[in-house]
Amino acid sequence: MSEGKGHDWPLWEVFVRSKGGLSHRHVGSVHAPDAELALRHARDTYTRRLEGVSLWVVPSSAIVASDPAQSGEMFEPAEDKIYRHPTFYDIPDVVKHI
Amino acid sequence: MPSLPTIEKDVEQRAKSAPDHGAFDSATAGQHDPAVVDYCQRLGDDALILGQRLSEWCGHAPALEVDLSLANIALDLIGQATNFLGLAGNANELAFHRDVLDWKNCWLVEQPNGDFAQTMARQFLFSTWQHMLYDRLAGSSDQRIAAVAAKAVKEVAYHRELAADWVIRLGDGTDESARRMAEGLDWCWRFLPELFELDETLQALVDRGIAVNPQSFEDDYRQAIGAVLAEAKLATPPEQRPILGGRRGHHSEHLGHLLAVMQYLPRTYPDAVW
Numbered sequence: 001m002s003e004g005k006g007h008d009w010p011l012w013e014v015f016v017r018s019k020g021g022l023s024h025r026h027v028g029s030v031h032a033p034d035a036e037l038a039l040r041h042a043r044d045t046y047t048r049r050l051e052g053v054s055l056w057v058v059p060s061s062a063i064v065a066s067d068p069a070q071s072g073e074m075f076e077p078a079e080d081k082i083y084r085h086p087t088f089y090d091i092p093d094v095v096k097h098i
Numbered sequence: 099m100p101s102l103p104t105i106e107k108d109v110e111q112r113a114k115s116a117p118d119h120g121a122f123d124s125a126t127a128g129q130h131d132p133a134v135v136d137y138c139q140r141l142g143d144d145a146l147i148l149g150q151r152l153s154e155w156c157g158h159a160p161a162l163e164v165d166l167s168l169a170n171i172a173l174d175l176i177g178q179a180t181n182f183l184g185l186a187g188n189a190n191e192l193a194f195h196r197d198v199l200d201w202k203n204c205w206l207v208e209q210p211n212g213d214f215a216q217t218m219a220r221q222f223l224f225s226t227w228q229h230m231l232y233d234r235l236a237g238s239s240d241q242r243i244a245a246v247a248a249k250a251v252k253e254v255a256y257h258r259e260l261a262a263d264w265v266i267r268l269g270d271g272t273d274e275s276a277r278r279m280a281e282g283l284d285w286c287w288r289f290l291p292e293l294f295e296l297d298e299t300l301q302a303l304v305d306r307g308i309a310v311n312p313q314s315f316e317d318d319y320r321q322a323i324g325a326v327l328a329e330a331k332l333a334t335p336p337e338q339r340p341i342l343g344g345r346r347g348h349h350s351e352h353l354g355h356l357l358a359v360m361q362y363l364p365r366t367y368p369d370a371v372w
Contacts, residue, residue, distance in 0.1 A: 009161065030163050033267075040260060041163035044170045 012038040013063060014046055015056040022097055024056050032057075134240065135186045136202065136299050137309050140345055142182030143203035146193060147353070148224060149175035150360050151211060160214055167260060171221070174253040181246040194364035198354050199347040206289035208344075208353045212282060215268050215275065219282030222261035226322055227293045229254045230315045239307035262326045269330025276332070283327075284335045291340035294319075299345075 009031040015024035027046045032038035038057040047053050066074055078084060152172035159165035183189035206224055211217045232254055235247035268279040294312045296304075303309035327334055343349070364370060 031161065032163060036263070037163075040167065040263070044166045045163065 009033050011060040012042070012057045013060050014038075014042040015058070016042075016046055017054040019050060019052040024054065029060065030057070035059075133299055133303055134243075134308060137303055138182045138186035138243065139192065140202045140204075142179045142186060142189075142192070143201050144207050144224075144228070145175040145182065146179035147201070147203045147356065148207040148220075149173070149179060150356060151207065151209075152217075152221075154211055155217065164214075168217075171257050171260070174250075174257065178246070178250045178253070181250075182243075185242050185246070190364075194361045195368075198349055198357060201347060201349060201353060201357075202345050203349075203353075204289065204292050204344045205341055205350055206286060206293065208350060208356060209286065209289070210352055212285065213278055214264075215278035216282035216285055218261055218264040218268065219279065219286050221257065222265045222326070223283075223286050223290065223323065225254055225257040225261050226326075227312075227319060229258045230319055230322075231310055231312065234310040234315065238309070243308065265326055265332075266330040269327070269332040279330065280332055280335075283332065287335040288338040288341050292342050292344060295342055295345065297345060 010033075011029050012032055012035075013029050014027050016027045017024045030038055030041040030045055032041050035057060039055060042055050042057050047055065149172045152168050152175070155165065155168045156172075157165065159168055179193070180189050183192045186192060206220060209216075209220055211220075229251065232247040232251040236244055236251055238244040238247065265279060265283075268275040270276070271279075294316045296311060296313055300309055300311075304311045324334060341350075
């Protein structure tokens with residue numbers, strides 16, 4: 001542990017899969033000196049000790065984000081192609097998690 | 099549903115003369131038993147006093163996340179105290195209307211926080227002991243004590259891990275953090291023998307399968323502590339003159355000050371409802 005002070009601790013993004021949840025959801029971030037402590041801090045901060053949850057912590061520096069300035073060319077072309085949207089089907093009640 | 103058989107007079111008489119009038123899980127079962135009450139107070143007082151100590155850190159910890167961890171541990175301990183003191187009687191009364199000589203906690207938990215290293219030393223030495231104790235206490239012949247211990251043992255496992263983690267980080271950190279960690283352990287070391295003291299009250303309860311004999315896990319404890327200290331590159335402190343007496347109400351000068359803060363409001367307004 002070379003950095004001793006709190007404000008030197010790097011930022012970690014926290015993803016939680018809740019009990020019965022299907023996927024991990026981004027819930028926030030924590031500061032921690034390393035992955036192990038990031039997990040502990042994430043647990044204390046975001047799960048309140050609920051049993052049966054799964055936690056992911058990722059160094060914020062490892063995440064590559066799309067550029068908001070380019071959101072036009074990134075996402076808009078999909079909007080006017082309704083044949084790409086599977087909205088013309090009735091989902092039977094027995095099918096879950098769609 | 100078939101009708102129930104009529105209860106004969108003599109059965110009724112026998113039920114009335116039985117302890118707790120034949121109730122299945124009477125909450126007052128232990129209240130007739132001074133030894134069980136005493137034991138529940140020891141367990142509850144340990145948890146409550148340490149919970150109070152940890153709450154003093156609120157807003158003062160080295161980092162925001164550490165602040166949350168300490169508050170979390172404090173809340174767990176206060177929850178355990180509520181359960182154990184509830185078995186001993188009225189938890190509120192016991193927490194806020196007893197003075198120093200009536201408290202049965204061990205000396206270790208009433209020690210001042212000191213710096214972060216001393217707090218972690220205290221936590222590590224106590225939680226490791228508490229975890230081994232609760233783990234065995236979950237098999238107590240007293241169902242209520244067993245249930246409280248079984249619920250709490252998971253919480254304490256977390257406390258133990260977190261504290262051990264910090265002992266290793268600080269011990270194997272910088273020169274200064276290692277020095278502070280060693281001093282924190284040195285401060286707490288003389289209070290360890292009390293955790294393994296076996297007095298008459300405890301022996302009687304051990305014989306009845308209600309309490310755990312702490313001496314049955316003393317070797318495991320010393321080993322577990324030693325393993326963490328080795329990983330933290332810290333020397334095991336030399337044995338010091340043991341300090342005993344907390345279980346009999348003999349405390350350090352620190353407890354009175356802690357209680358003055360903790361009990362201020364209920365003492366000022368004895369009839370307050372909150």
